[in-house]
Amino acid sequence: MALSALSLPLVVYLPSYYSGSLHLDLGVVGAVFMIVRIIDITFDPLIGGSMDRTRTRMGRYRPWLAAGAPMIMVGMLMLFTASPGVGPIYLMGWLIVAYGGWSILGLAQLALAANASPDYQERSRIYAWWQFAFMLGMVATMLIPKLLALAGRPGQASAMSMMAWFVFVVTPLMTGFTLLMVRERGEAGASHGGGIGVYLRLARRADVRIVLLGELLLGLAAGTTTTLAIFFFALGKGIAPADVGLILIGQFAVALLVTPMWTRLAGRLGKHRALALAAVGSGFVQIPLYLMPGGNLLIAIAIFSLVGLFYGAIAMLPRAMIADCADANRLDTGHDSTGLLFALLIGIWKIGQALSVGLLFSILEWIDFNPALDAKNTVEALERLQLLYCFVPLSLSLVAALNLLYYPLTGARHAVIRAALAVRD
Numbered sequence: 001m002a003l004s005a006l007s008l009p010l011v012v013y014l015p016s017y018y019s020g021s022l023h024l025d026l027g028v029v030g031a032v033f034m035i036v037r038i039i040d041i042t043f044d045p046l047i048g049g050s051m052d053r054t055r056t057r058m059g060r061y062r063p064w065l066a067a068g069a070p071m072i073m074v075g076m077l078m079l080f081t082a083s084p085g086v087g088p089i090y091l092m093g094w095l096i097v098a099y100g101g102w103s104i105l106g107l108a109q110l111a112l113a114a115n116a117s118p119d120y121q122e123r124s125r126i127y128a129w130w131q132f133a134f135m136l137g138m139v140a141t142m143l144i145p146k147l148l149a150l151a152g153r154p155g156q157a158s159a160m161s162m163m164a165w166f167v168f169v170v171t172p173l174m175t176g177f178t179l180l181m182v183r184e185r186g187e188a189g190a191s192h193g194g195g196i197g198v199y200l201r202l203a204r205r206a207d208v209r210i211v212l213l214g215e216l217l218l219g220l221a222a223g224t225t226t227t228l229a230i231f232f233f234a235l236g237k238g239i240a241p242a243d244v245g246l247i248l249i250g251q252f253a254v255a256l257l258v259t260p261m262w263t264r265l266a267g268r269l270g271k272h273r274a275l276a277l278a279a280v281g282s283g284f285v286q287i288p289l290y291l292m293p294g295g296n297l298l299i300a301i302a303i304f305s306l307v308g309l310f311y312g313a314i315a316m317l318p319r320a321m322i323a324d325c326a327d328a329n330r331l332d333t334g335h336d337s338t339g340l341l342f343a344l345l346i347g348i349w350k351i352g353q354a355l356s357v358g359l360l361f362s363i364l365e366w367i368d369f370n371p372a373l374d375a376k377n378t379v380e381a382l383e384r385l386q387l388l389y390c391f392v393p394l395s396l397s398l399v400a401a402l403n404l405l406y407y408p409l410t411g412a413r414h415a416v417i418r419a420a421l422a423v424r425d
Contacts, residue, residue, distance in 0.1 A: 001133055006072055007102065010098065016230045030361025031358060033357040037099070037350050039096060040103060044344075045344070047107055049339065049340055061108045061112040065175055077164045080161060107339060107342050110345075114338055115338065118185075120415065127316040130316065131312050132256060132259060135256050135312070138248070142245035142252070146245055198337070208341065210404065218318075219351070220396050221396040223357065235375065247301050254305045256308075271317050271324075271411075275313055281309060286390040289389070290386055323338070324417075367381050369381045
């Protein structure tokens with residue numbers, strides 16, 4: 001919940017807040033986000049390797065949960081309560097703190113989830129519940145702007161401040177709950193360092209490489225829609241900015257309902273085929289978004305809710321797949337590299353997010369798009385915005401689906417791997 005309450009507003013609301021309400025240059029904001037994401041990506045393998053080498057009485061991953069929480073709390077508060085007059089250095093510095101905390105907390109939680117069970121299907125269920133909690137945090141955060149507007153406190157600044165305090169309160173509560181309730185299984189197999197050579201060797205594995213490419217393409221697609229969401233709906237489709245959160249909540253509400261279906265489908269078809277199917281669906285659902293009429297909130301909620309049919313699968317299945325890859329790698333090498341593999345996965349997603357923000361903000365500036373929520377853009381600029389929002393994700397999702405069909409680690413193959421590990425261990 002804490003991770004989701006930080007991650008979506010950071011991409012959906014923060015860029016438009018700094019470029020619109022705080023009057024930073026649009027291209028500068030995009031460049032800052034891209035630079036910080038790249039810095040953050042280099043941080044992930046260091047943390048992942050350190051986690052794999054950690055040996056404490058608390059376990060391997062749980063100490064890192066406790067370390068990441070304060071960084072998220074302080075970073076979110078400083079970013080979302082900023083006042084006019086702050087510059088790009090301020091934005092960059094606190095983005096580094098917030099993303100660093102997100103990396104530590106996120107990697108530790110995902111690795112701990114992989115450690116909880118070695119079973120192919122059980123891992124899908126674990127990450128389905130992880131996704132359920134993630135979406136619950138998103139729904140709570142997206143409701144904040146509308147609730148404040150109903151309470152007579154409209155405006156972007158009030159919403160941003162309340163989101164920050166929500167994360168500040170939820171993070172220690174949920175992290176503390178996890179530390180108290182979750183224990184770690186002991187895994188046989190030595191851990192080795194997290195140097196660049198190990199990182200590249202893991203990335204060259206066929207199973208890992210296919211998951212990573214799929215995650216990159218789907219990350220670019222998701223980054224496109226999240227980066228442009230506030231502009232697309234508020235300026236392109238005439239929806240009140242405070243109501244954009246309601247549109248996103250419709251997506252998450254549907255995703256909460258159908259995520260268990262994807263768990264069962266992954267057991268029948270295999271995780272990679274289920275993920276490919278979700279990628280195709282998420283791509284084609286962009287077409288009705290492009291065609292929908294403007295100014296009607298209920299129609300916007302109904303159509304965008306279709307995205308939720310596929311959201312859960314795209315978020316949870318790559319994580320379950322990379323956990324299976326960790327077993328295959330441990331059988332082949334004798335080393336446990338779970339933390340590093342999740343660092344690779346999260347790093348690739350961040351590359352997609354970074355590229356989407358940096359490239360799209362530059363393109364918006366090139367087409368003379370004004371990001372201020374009260375701006376009067378030309379018809380041509382708004383049309384190009386909608387084309388970017390809908391058809392870039394469609395193309396990326398179709399390529400991702402084709403790539404995933406070549407994934408070699410099926411349920412039957414994973415059962416053989418776990419049996420071999422049980423004998424060796």
